[in-house]
Each structure stands twice: as C-alpha cells, then as structure tokens.
Amino acid sequence: xxxxxxxxxxxxxxxxxxxxxxxxxxxxxxxxxxxxxxxxxxxxxxxxxxxxxxxxxxxxxxxxxxxxxxxxxxxxxxxxxxxxxxxxxxxxxxxxxxxxxxxxxxxxxxxxxxxxxxxxxxxxxxxxxxxxxxxxxxxxxxxxxxxxxxxxxxxxxxxxxxxxxxxxxxxxxxxxxxxxxxxxxxxxxxxxxxxxxxxxxxxxxxxxxxxxxxxxxxxxxxxx
Numbered sequence: 001x002x003x004x005x006x007x008x009x010x011x012x013x014x015x016x017x018x019x020x021x022x023x024x025x026x027x028x029x030x031x032x033x034x035x036x037x038x039x040x041x042x043x044x045x046x047x048x049x050x051x052x053x054x055x056x057x058x059x060x061x062x063x064x065x066x067x068x069x070x071x072x073x074x075x076x077x078x079x080x081x082x083x084x085x086x087x088x089x090x091x092x093x094x095x096x097x098x099x100x101x102x103x104x105x106x107x108x109x110x111x112x113x114x115x116x117x118x119x120x121x122x123x124x125x126x127x128x129x130x131x132x133x134x135x136x137x138x139x140x141x142x143x144x145x146x147x148x149x150x151x152x153x154x155x156x157x158x159x160x161x162x163x164x165x166x167x168x169x170x171x172x173x174x175x176x177x178x179x180x181x182x183x184x185x186x187x188x189x190x191x192x193x194x195x196x197x198x199x200x201x202x203x204x205x206x207x208x209x210x211x212x213x214x215x216x217x218x219x220x221x222x223x224x
Contacts, residue, residue, distance in 0.1 A: 001044045001223060002027040006034070006065050008051030008084060011182060015173035016209060017047065017080075020216035026223060033061040038068050044223040045078045048085030050171065054137060055087045055097040066092040078164035078222040083135055086158075086167030093142030093161055102153045104133035106199045110157055110170060116148040119160060121218045125211055130204040131170040132179065138169065164222045172212045176201040 003021065005014055007030050014021075014028065021028050028047075031038055040046070046068065053059060069092035072079050081089035087097045109128040116122040138154050141147055142161050149157035149170075157169045179201035 001025070002029060002042060003045035003047055003223065004028075004038060004040070004043045004068075005030050005047040005049060006038075006068075006085070007032050007049050008053065011178075011185065012050040012083075013178070014047065014049065015171075015175050015178055016212040017173050017216050020213065020220055023217065024220040024223075026220060034064045034068075035061065037064050040068065040071055040075065040077060043072075043077060045080070045219075046072045048079070048081040048088050050083030050085060050134075053084065055084070055091050062088070069093075073162070073165055076164070077224075078219065079166065080219055081167045082173055083169060083171060086169050087137060087139050089161075089165065089167040090139035090142055090159070093145070093165070095140040095142040095145075097137055097139045100136060100138040100154050103136040104151065104154055105135075106133065107131070107204050108133050108151050108170075110149050110151050112149055113147050115146045115160075116158070119146070119148060120163075120222070121160075121166065121215045122148060122158070125214065126207070129211060130207060131172060131211075132174050132204075132208060133170050134182070135169060139167070166219070172208065172215060174208070176205045 003026055005028050065088055069089055091097050107130050110131050112127050138156055141156055141159050145159040145161040148159055151157055159167050
C-alpha cells in the first residue's frame, strides 16, 4: 500500500504522519512541487502538506495539485490536507481561500464541533485541544463539507468532505524538532515575531503527539 505526499518545502515534512504510516506498513512517496500532473495509479491515499506560499499565488504547480485532489475525490481516494494543504483541498472542492483576520503563530486552543465528536478521526479527543498553528490565511468550507473545529480567531480549522477528504488548518503533525527548526529559519522567524508569546517547541508536545497518533492512525484505517 502506498500514499502520495505533496511537499512544498523540506521544512514542512510529514512529521508524525510518517510514524503512523510506518505503524500501518504504508509506504509514502514524496513529490516536491510537481511539474506535471501526478498520476494516482496504485495510490491508496493523498497527503498535501503545508508551506509558506498562498493558494492564490501564481505558481505553476498549484493547478497540478488541485487537479490531483479533484481526481482523488472523484475516485474515492482518501485525502489529508495540512495547513496550506487544507487550503488547497478547500480550493479544489470549490471554496475560497483568503487572509484570516489575525495570524495564528504558536500554541492555540482549539474546540471541536458536534460533528467532530462523532467523526471517524476526531471523536474522543480532549476539548479544548491545544494545537500548533502557523498560518495567516483561512478558507470557506467547501459545499456540503462538515465543519469539525474552530479557534477563537479562526472559525474554519478543520472539515470533512464526504467520508474521507479532510482539511486540517492546524499543524497536528509537528514534532518539537520541527518547530525548533522552523524557528531557526530567517523567513519563519520573521513571522514568529508576530506571535503573542515566545514559542516553546516542547510546551504541549506530549498532548499533541497523543492526538496526532490517534488521528493519523485512524486516517490510515481509511486507506484501501
């Protein structure tokens, strides 16, 4: 079994998703900024990771990824979008992506909706759940999608379209090492200065790792 993962920068890899895939004996093929439409032959799932760019940027690879997400949706292939990936999934399914009223950078409390409490991936998670955020844009829900999570300053934090297409705005996949590396990067540190408080990579790492293992193990269960 194999999943395809779109990576938009080496800094934003699959993190704890990789550990879940390994536990379920699922291979992962990384594609960096596709230069042609990626094929989905023999692909059991599609993962779309984060990145510092915008869905609204005029970048040549964006149409290829959107087409792949749409093809996966049409074929019933599970899709998992993280941060920029969630915005790409939203756009692929017909929703708008635009600047959020405030940037969320650092650790923030998240609340689950009633739909999330019955959802295959998110049921039973603590409420509130502290998660790691690093974004300045948000999205409308795609038509017919289920609203799953929200924060104080960003309403649409997660959604499910159909039974197996998920968009997650927050970074459930990050490890303390990934956060520390983001903070060492010049571009990221510029954004980090906009955080409300200094960012401690370890602050809520254990609870985040527990939630990530639950959610990503369950997502692996959707794969054919």
